[in-house]
Amino acid sequence: MRKRTILIIEDEEDLLELLEYNLQKEGYETLGFLSTKNVEQCLQEEPIDMLIVDRNLPGAEGSEFVASLRKKGFGQAVIFVTAKNSDMNIEEGFLRGGDDYVTKPYNIKELLLRIKAILARTAPEKSTLLIYRDLSLDLEAHLLQVNGKAVELTKLEFDLLRTLIENKNSVLSRDFLLEHVWKNEEFFQDKTVNVAINRLKNKIDPTKEKEYIKSIWGVGYTLC
Amino acid sequence: MRKRTILIIEDEEDLLELLEYNLQKEGYETLGFLSTKNVEQCLQEEPIDMLIVDRNLPGAEGSEFVASLRKKGFGQAVIFVTAKNSDMNIEEGFLRGGDDYVTKPYNIKELLLRIKAILARTAPEKSTLLIYRDLSLDLEAHLLQVNGKAVELTKLEFDLLRTLIENKNSVLSRDFLLEHVWKNEEFFQDKTVNVAINRLKNKIDPTKEKEYIKSIWGVGYTLC
DNA sequence: TGAAATCATTACAATATGGTAACATAAAAA
DNA sequence: TTTTTATGTTACCATATTGTAATGATTTCA
Numbered sequence: 001m002r003k004r005t006i007l008i009i010e011d012e013e014d015l016l017e018l019l020e021y022n023l024q025k026e027g028y029e030t031l032g033f034l035s036t037k038n039v040e041q042c043l044q045e046e047p048i049d050m051l052i053v054d055r056n057l058p059g060a061e062g063s064e065f066v067a068s069l070r071k072k073g074f075g076q077a078v079i080f081v082t083a084k085n086s087d088m089n090i091e092e093g094f095l096r097g098g099d100d101y102v103t104k105p106y107n108i109k110e111l112l113l114r115i116k117a118i119l120a121r122t123a124p125e126k127s128t129l130l131i132y133r134d135l136s137l138d139l140e141a142h143l144l145q146v147n148g149k150a151v152e153l154t155k156l157e158f159d160l161l162r163t164l165i166e167n168k169n170s171v172l173s174r175d176f177l178l179e180h181v182w183k184n185e186e187f188f189q190d191k192t193v194n195v196a197i198n199r200l201k202n203k204i205d206p207t208k209e210k211e212y213i214k215s216i217w218g219v220g221y222t223l224c
Numbered sequence: 225m226r227k228r229t230i231l232i233i234e235d236e237e238d239l240l241e242l243l244e245y246n247l248q249k250e251g252y253e254t255l256g257f258l259s260t261k262n263v264e265q266c267l268q269e270e271p272i273d274m275l276i277v278d279r280n281l282p283g284a285e286g287s288e289f290v291a292s293l294r295k296k297g298f299g300q301a302v303i304f305v306t307a308k309n310s311d312m313n314i315e316e317g318f319l320r321g322g323d324d325y326v327t328k329p330y331n332i333k334e335l336l337l338r339i340k341a342i343l344a345r346t347a348p349e350k351s352t353l354l355i356y357r358d359l360s361l362d363l364e365a366h367l368l369q370v371n372g373k374a375v376e377l378t379k380l381e382f383d384l385l386r387t388l389i390e391n392k393n394s395v396l397s398r399d400f401l402l403e404h405v406w407k408n409e410e411f412f413q414d415k416t417v418n419v420a421i422n423r424l425k426n427k428i429d430p431t432k433e434k435e436y437i438k439s440i441w442g443v444g445y446t447l448c
Numbered sequence: 449t450g451a452a453a454t455c456a457t458t459a460c461a462a463t464a465t466g467g468t469a470a471c472a473t474a475a476a477a478a
Numbered sequence: 479t480t481t482t483t484a485t486g487t488t489a490c491c492a493t494a495t496t497g498t499a500a501t502g503a504t505t506t507c508a
Contacts, residue, residue, distance in 0.1 A: 044357050045357070073360060077345070098341065099345060100341065101337075110325075117322065117323050117324070118345075121301075121323065121345055138393075141393050141395060141446065142395040154441060154495060155440075155441065155442035155443055155495090188497075191455090192497055192498080194455065194457090195456090195458095195497075196497090197456095198456060199496085201456095215454090215456090217453095217455080217506075218505095378483085378484060380485070412486075413486085413487075414465095415466090415487075415488085416486060416487080418466060418467070418468090419467090419468085419486075420485080422467065422468065423485085439466065441493095441494060442464085442465070442494090442495080
């Protein structure tokens with residue numbers, strides 16, 4: 001399951017750090033910014049699920065910034081954080097596209113709960129991620145990450161690794177693999193599997209330090 | 225547009241009345257209840273958009289009642305109202321399916337804003353702008369801007385790009401695209417997709433500097 | 449220890465797949 | 479109508495992928 005990513009804009013460095021620490025402890029990815037600079041670019045490039053924005057930023061009003069994002073079509077949920085507490089300000093925050101509002105000094109536990117509630121509504125998650133050790137296979141994006149780094153696989157290699165992970169506690173015979181990955185056991189030879197496994201190994205572990213795939217003599221292959 | 229209907233459970237009659245008055249003034253339909261009795265029947269019969277629930281009801285805990293509703297499949301947004309203010313209680317409210325939380329004595333203006341924000345989220349009007357990197361697709365105006373500059377697309381190209389952006393984290397197979405863009409998978413060939421993608425690429429990135437669309441060998445196409 | 453079986457690795461050739469241009473046809477516009 | 483535009487199809491070529499065979503390494507077991 002992909003981690004939810006939360007982008008935070010907070011000019012007080014201590015507070016930003018503290019917030020990131022707490023969010024990471026809860027299992028979120030965080031991206032901290034001390035100003036609105038570069039935030040838009042980041043939104044275009046990264047899959048952000050939610051923003052936490054201080055309204056009192058040096059230079060720009062946080063809520064104005066969010067309003068401009070909304071105009072440009074960014075739809076992510078936003079929680080405003082602020083020291084201000086008058087009606088006027090709360091109203092303005094909501095009107096400019098905020099989903100929730102927390103006043104400083106805030107209770108971190110409450111903030112976490114609000115985040116959870118909002119994410120449950122706005123980014124209902126699909127679980128297309130297969131994880132094995134530091135391998136993560138995104139079935140929809142057809143993407144493999146090894147220790148966080150993207151590695152390109154061909155369709156065959158991808159299907160092969162997927163089958164291995166889906167059956168990570170079994171040794172898979174070559175016949176099994178031919179049937180499930182190649183879909184046509186009779187047509188191919190056992191050696192074909194050898195070569196494919198070999199190619200896969202080289203791609204996911206070119207330095208051969210990690211030993212993901214083990215061959216069981218006379219039986220087949222398994223993850224180890 | 226239909227008025228949004230808010231169901232309120234609040235045992236203090238004065239407060240209930242005041243709240244209903246304020247909500248109606250804002251243009252909502254309201255349904256007031258002094259206890260949880262009959263609420264479920266009402267939910268089945270009326271199109272309710274949101275519930276506002278006092279947690280301190282005589283007899284039942286409001287949050288328990290909501291939890292039981294959730295179990296039965298009612299998905300409406302819930303705002304809890306309570307005099308309590310400890311972490312414990314806030315947490316329990318959220319965990320049991322609340323979307324927001326307001327403590328008495330609450331500021332009616334803030335409550336109204338929270339209602340508005342939550343309704344916007346739970347019954348959203350769909351955004352007319354789709355963004356991907358420096359591509360912005362205006363679905364209503366049927367207009368594409370690449371880095372702020374208008375680019376003309378045919379209907380097919382537009383639908384294709386729209387589908388790609390709407391599924392920007394997935395690799396889309398040619399079959400999927402034929403089904404969703406051409407609407408008739410069987411009638412067309414896979415090659416048709418190739419050519420259409422190719423034409424689209426040439427329009428949004430004629431100099432081939434930006435690489436918006438990537439083909440995944442043996443799988444399909446995706447934004448990158 | 450040594451032969452047989454199994455497996456890893458490499459190189460090469462066959463095949464599948466994708467890109468692109470050209471053409472054909474249908475639909476829309478003039 | 480003619481002209482333009484949109485879009486499906488085909489053909490051809492480049493390239494990525496993958497099966498196979500050959501060779502060398504490793505494991506098993508008598």
